[in-house]
Amino acid sequence: YIFDFAPDRALRQIQEYSCRLDISDTNPEKKVADFIQFLPVLSYDGMTMKNISPGELLDIATSGTTATLLARRWESAMLVNVENATLERLLNNPKAMEALMSIEGFRNLNMQSDIEIIVNKSNAVKKIKKEASDEGRDLTEKEKKEISEEEKEYKSKRKQIQEKLIKFATRIPIFMYLTDFREQVLQDVITQLEPGLFKRVTGLEVNDFELLTSLGLFNAGLMNQAVFQFRRYEDSSLSYTGINKHEGEVVGGWDTTIRYEDMKKI
Known part of the structure:
Protein backbone atom coordinates (compact mmCIF):
# COMPACT_ATOMS: atom_id res chain seq x y z
CA TYR A 1 0.00 0.00 0.00
CA ILE A 2 1.04 3.59 -0.66
CA PHE A 3 -0.41 6.27 1.65
CA ASP A 4 -0.30 9.88 0.53
CA PHE A 5 -1.67 12.82 2.49
CA ALA A 6 -1.58 15.04 -0.63
CA PRO A 7 -3.91 12.90 -2.79
CA ASP A 8 -4.10 15.32 -5.71
CA ARG A 9 -0.30 14.98 -6.13
CA ALA A 10 -0.36 11.16 -6.19
CA LEU A 11 -3.44 10.99 -8.41
CA ARG A 12 -1.96 13.50 -10.82
CA GLN A 13 1.01 11.16 -11.21
CA ILE A 14 -1.34 8.25 -11.93
CA GLN A 15 -3.19 10.38 -14.47
CA GLU A 16 0.02 11.44 -16.24
CA TYR A 17 1.50 7.94 -16.22
CA SER A 18 -1.73 6.34 -17.49
CA CYS A 19 -2.02 8.80 -20.33
CA ARG A 20 1.49 7.97 -21.54
CA LEU A 21 0.88 4.20 -21.70
CA ASP A 22 -1.04 4.07 -24.99
CA ILE A 23 -0.50 7.04 -27.27
CA SER A 24 -2.95 5.64 -29.82
CA ASP A 25 -5.91 6.11 -27.43
CA THR A 26 -6.91 9.71 -26.78
CA ASN A 27 -9.53 9.03 -24.08
CA PRO A 28 -7.88 9.81 -20.69
CA GLU A 29 -10.71 8.28 -18.66
CA LYS A 30 -10.38 4.95 -20.51
CA LYS A 31 -6.60 4.96 -20.02
CA VAL A 32 -6.99 5.58 -16.28
CA ALA A 33 -9.69 2.88 -16.08
CA ASP A 34 -7.34 0.33 -17.66
CA PHE A 35 -4.52 1.26 -15.30
CA ILE A 36 -6.49 1.20 -12.01
CA GLN A 37 -7.74 -2.29 -12.81
CA PHE A 38 -4.23 -3.35 -11.78
CA LEU A 39 -3.58 -0.59 -9.23
CA PRO A 40 -6.88 0.25 -7.46
CA VAL A 41 -7.12 3.59 -5.68
CA LEU A 42 -9.09 3.63 -2.42
CA SER A 43 -10.71 6.68 -0.84
CA TYR A 44 -11.64 7.03 2.84
CA ASP A 45 -14.18 9.78 3.62
CA GLY A 46 -14.11 9.40 7.40
CA MET A 47 -16.76 6.68 7.49
CA THR A 48 -16.35 4.26 4.60
CA MET A 49 -13.67 3.14 2.15
CA LYS A 50 -14.40 2.68 -1.55
CA ASN A 51 -12.69 2.41 -4.92
CA ILE A 52 -12.32 5.70 -6.79
CA SER A 53 -13.71 5.60 -10.31
CA PRO A 54 -11.66 6.87 -13.29
CA GLY A 55 -13.82 9.97 -13.54
CA GLU A 56 -13.43 10.76 -9.83
CA LEU A 57 -9.68 10.24 -10.06
CA LEU A 58 -9.43 12.75 -12.90
CA ASP A 59 -11.60 15.22 -10.94
CA ILE A 60 -9.33 15.01 -7.90
CA ALA A 61 -6.19 15.27 -10.03
CA THR A 62 -7.42 18.53 -11.55
CA SER A 63 -9.40 20.15 -8.72
CA GLY A 64 -8.38 18.38 -5.51
CA THR A 65 -11.79 16.77 -4.93
CA THR A 66 -14.79 15.24 -6.69
CA ALA A 67 -18.39 16.34 -6.83
CA THR A 68 -19.34 13.34 -4.68
CA LEU A 69 -16.70 14.01 -2.01
CA LEU A 70 -17.52 17.71 -2.04
CA ALA A 71 -21.20 16.96 -1.45
CA ARG A 72 -20.28 14.64 1.43
CA ARG A 73 -18.23 17.40 3.03
CA TRP A 74 -21.40 19.52 3.24
CA GLU A 75 -23.21 16.55 4.80
CA SER A 76 -20.58 16.06 7.49
CA ALA A 77 -21.84 15.91 11.08
CA MET A 78 -18.75 17.86 12.11
CA LEU A 79 -20.01 21.04 10.40
CA VAL A 80 -22.59 21.59 13.15
CA ASN A 81 -22.27 21.73 16.93
CA LYS A 167 -29.89 19.52 5.93
CA PHE A 168 -29.95 23.29 6.35
CA ALA A 169 -26.17 23.50 5.80
CA THR A 170 -26.49 21.68 2.45
CA ARG A 171 -28.45 24.69 1.15
CA ILE A 172 -25.39 26.93 1.57
CA PRO A 173 -23.52 25.62 -1.55
CA ILE A 174 -26.66 26.38 -3.58
CA PHE A 175 -26.54 29.95 -2.29
CA MET A 176 -22.82 30.21 -3.16
CA TYR A 177 -23.50 28.92 -6.66
CA LEU A 178 -26.16 31.59 -7.22
CA THR A 179 -24.24 34.58 -5.85
CA ASP A 180 -21.48 36.41 -7.74
CA PHE A 181 -19.64 37.68 -4.66
CA ARG A 182 -16.40 35.73 -4.13
CA GLU A 183 -14.08 38.21 -2.43
CA GLN A 184 -16.26 38.85 0.61
CA VAL A 185 -16.66 36.64 3.67
CA LEU A 186 -19.69 34.41 3.06
CA GLN A 187 -21.39 35.54 6.27
CA ASP A 188 -21.17 39.15 5.01
CA VAL A 189 -22.57 38.13 1.62
CA ILE A 190 -25.48 36.48 3.43
CA THR A 191 -26.20 39.30 5.88
CA GLN A 192 -25.29 42.43 3.87
CA LEU A 193 -25.09 41.79 0.13
CA GLU A 194 -27.60 39.05 -0.73
CA PRO A 195 -30.04 38.69 2.21
CA GLY A 196 -33.04 38.29 -0.10
CA LEU A 197 -31.39 35.49 -2.07
CA PHE A 198 -30.38 33.72 1.15
CA LYS A 199 -33.98 33.86 2.40
CA ARG A 200 -35.26 32.37 -0.87
CA VAL A 201 -32.70 29.56 -0.86
CA THR A 202 -32.81 28.60 2.83
CA GLY A 203 -36.12 29.94 4.10
CA LEU A 204 -34.32 31.66 6.99
CA GLU A 205 -34.33 35.39 7.73
CA VAL A 206 -30.89 37.00 7.93
CA ASN A 207 -31.42 38.23 11.52
CA ASP A 208 -32.29 34.69 12.57
CA PHE A 209 -29.22 33.33 10.79
CA GLU A 210 -26.96 35.82 12.59
CA LEU A 211 -28.45 34.84 15.93
CA LEU A 212 -28.00 31.10 15.37
CA THR A 213 -24.45 31.64 14.13
CA SER A 214 -23.57 33.71 17.21
CA LEU A 215 -24.57 30.78 19.43
CA GLY A 216 -21.97 28.54 17.76
CA LEU A 217 -24.29 26.13 15.93
CA PHE A 218 -21.84 25.96 13.03
CA ASN A 219 -18.19 24.88 13.19
CA ALA A 220 -16.44 27.91 11.67
CA GLY A 221 -13.12 26.15 10.96
CA LEU A 222 -14.67 23.30 9.01
CA MET A 223 -17.16 25.62 7.32
CA ASN A 224 -14.21 27.66 6.00
CA GLN A 225 -12.63 24.50 4.56
CA ALA A 226 -15.92 23.48 2.94
CA VAL A 227 -16.42 26.92 1.38
CA PHE A 228 -12.87 27.07 -0.02
CA GLN A 229 -13.18 23.52 -1.40
CA PHE A 230 -16.36 24.59 -3.16
CA ARG A 231 -14.59 27.63 -4.63
CA ARG A 232 -11.70 25.46 -5.86
CA TYR A 233 -14.03 22.97 -7.51
CA GLU A 234 -16.04 25.79 -9.07
CA ASP A 235 -12.87 27.30 -10.54
CA SER A 236 -11.50 23.99 -11.84
CA SER A 237 -14.77 23.25 -13.63
CA LEU A 238 -14.19 26.40 -15.72
CA SER A 239 -10.44 25.95 -16.24
CA TYR A 240 -10.95 24.55 -19.75
CA THR A 241 -11.13 28.17 -20.98
CA GLY A 242 -7.41 28.59 -20.20
CA ILE A 243 -8.16 31.87 -18.45
CA ASN A 244 -8.05 32.33 -14.69
CA LYS A 245 -9.74 35.61 -13.95
CA HIS A 246 -9.39 35.11 -10.19
CA GLU A 247 -5.58 34.88 -10.07
CA GLY A 248 -4.24 37.25 -7.41
CA GLU A 249 -7.66 37.86 -5.86
CA VAL A 250 -8.77 37.48 -2.27
CA VAL A 251 -11.37 34.73 -1.77
CA GLY A 252 -13.98 34.81 0.97
CA GLY A 253 -14.58 31.81 3.23
CA TRP A 254 -17.20 31.29 5.93
CA ASP A 255 -15.88 33.93 8.32
CA THR A 256 -12.44 34.79 6.91
CA THR A 257 -10.66 35.56 3.63
CA ILE A 258 -7.47 34.19 2.07
CA ARG A 259 -5.46 34.83 -1.08
CA TYR A 260 -6.48 32.81 -4.15
CA GLU A 261 -3.06 31.14 -4.31
CA ASP A 262 -3.41 29.96 -0.70
CA MET A 263 -6.90 28.59 -1.37
CA LYS A 264 -5.48 26.26 -4.04
CA LYS A 265 -3.34 24.60 -1.35
CA ILE A 266 -6.34 23.60 0.79
Missing part, protein backbone atom coordinates in the same frame (compact mmCIF):
# COMPACT_ATOMS: atom_id res chain seq x y z
CA VAL A 82 -24.88 19.91 19.00
CA GLU A 83 -22.95 19.29 22.21
CA ASN A 84 -24.61 20.20 25.50
CA ALA A 85 -23.06 23.67 25.87
CA THR A 86 -24.37 24.83 22.48
CA LEU A 87 -27.81 23.29 23.05
CA GLU A 88 -28.08 24.98 26.46
CA ARG A 89 -27.26 28.37 24.90
CA LEU A 90 -29.98 27.69 22.36
CA LEU A 91 -32.46 26.62 25.02
CA ASN A 92 -31.83 29.77 27.07
CA ASN A 93 -32.51 32.05 24.09
CA PRO A 94 -36.23 32.12 23.17
CA LYS A 95 -35.60 34.13 19.99
CA ALA A 96 -33.05 31.56 18.81
CA MET A 97 -35.48 28.73 19.52
CA GLU A 98 -38.14 30.56 17.49
CA ALA A 99 -35.66 31.10 14.64
CA LEU A 100 -34.71 27.42 14.61
CA MET A 101 -38.35 26.39 14.47
CA SER A 102 -38.77 28.49 11.30
CA ILE A 103 -36.37 26.17 9.44
CA GLU A 104 -38.00 23.43 7.42
CA GLY A 105 -37.60 20.13 9.26
CA PHE A 106 -37.62 21.59 12.77
CA ARG A 107 -41.30 22.52 12.77
CA ASN A 108 -42.36 18.96 13.58
CA LEU A 109 -40.02 18.65 16.56
CA ASN A 110 -40.68 19.58 20.19
CA MET A 111 -37.32 21.31 20.44
CA GLN A 112 -37.52 22.58 24.02
CA SER A 113 -38.49 19.18 25.39
CA ASP A 114 -35.92 17.37 23.22
CA ILE A 115 -33.04 19.63 24.27
CA GLU A 116 -33.97 19.32 27.95
CA ILE A 117 -33.98 15.53 27.62
CA ILE A 118 -30.59 15.54 25.87
CA VAL A 119 -28.94 17.79 28.46
CA ASN A 120 -30.52 16.26 31.58
CA LYS A 121 -30.08 12.63 30.63
CA SER A 122 -26.53 12.99 29.33
CA ASN A 123 -25.58 14.77 32.56
CA ALA A 124 -27.29 12.03 34.59
CA VAL A 125 -25.26 9.36 32.76
CA LYS A 126 -22.03 11.25 33.43
CA LYS A 127 -22.93 11.50 37.12
CA ILE A 128 -23.54 7.75 37.46
CA LYS A 129 -20.24 6.94 35.74
CA LYS A 130 -18.34 9.48 37.85
CA GLU A 131 -19.77 8.15 41.12
CA ALA A 132 -18.76 4.61 40.22
CA SER A 133 -15.29 5.80 39.23
CA ASP A 134 -14.84 7.85 42.43
CA GLU A 135 -15.83 4.82 44.50
CA GLY A 136 -13.36 2.67 42.57
CA ARG A 137 -15.94 0.12 41.48
CA ASP A 138 -17.51 -1.24 38.31
CA LEU A 139 -21.02 -0.28 37.27
CA THR A 140 -23.76 -2.54 38.59
CA GLU A 141 -26.05 -4.37 36.17
CA LYS A 142 -28.87 -2.02 37.17
CA GLU A 143 -26.69 1.03 36.42
CA LYS A 144 -25.57 -0.42 33.09
CA LYS A 145 -29.18 -0.99 32.07
CA GLU A 146 -30.19 2.52 33.15
CA ILE A 147 -27.26 4.09 31.27
CA SER A 148 -28.01 2.06 28.14
CA GLU A 149 -31.65 3.21 28.09
CA GLU A 150 -30.80 6.84 28.82
CA GLU A 151 -28.02 6.98 26.21
CA LYS A 152 -30.23 5.42 23.54
CA GLU A 153 -32.87 8.13 24.05
CA TYR A 154 -30.70 11.22 24.24
CA LYS A 155 -28.31 10.13 21.46
CA SER A 156 -31.29 9.54 19.16
CA LYS A 157 -32.67 13.03 19.83
CA ARG A 158 -29.23 14.65 19.47
CA LYS A 159 -28.72 12.92 16.13
CA GLN A 160 -32.14 14.07 14.95
CA ILE A 161 -31.30 17.73 15.66
CA GLN A 162 -27.87 17.26 14.06
CA GLU A 163 -29.38 15.85 10.86
CA LYS A 164 -31.84 18.76 10.59
CA LEU A 165 -29.00 21.28 10.93
CA ILE A 166 -26.93 19.43 8.31
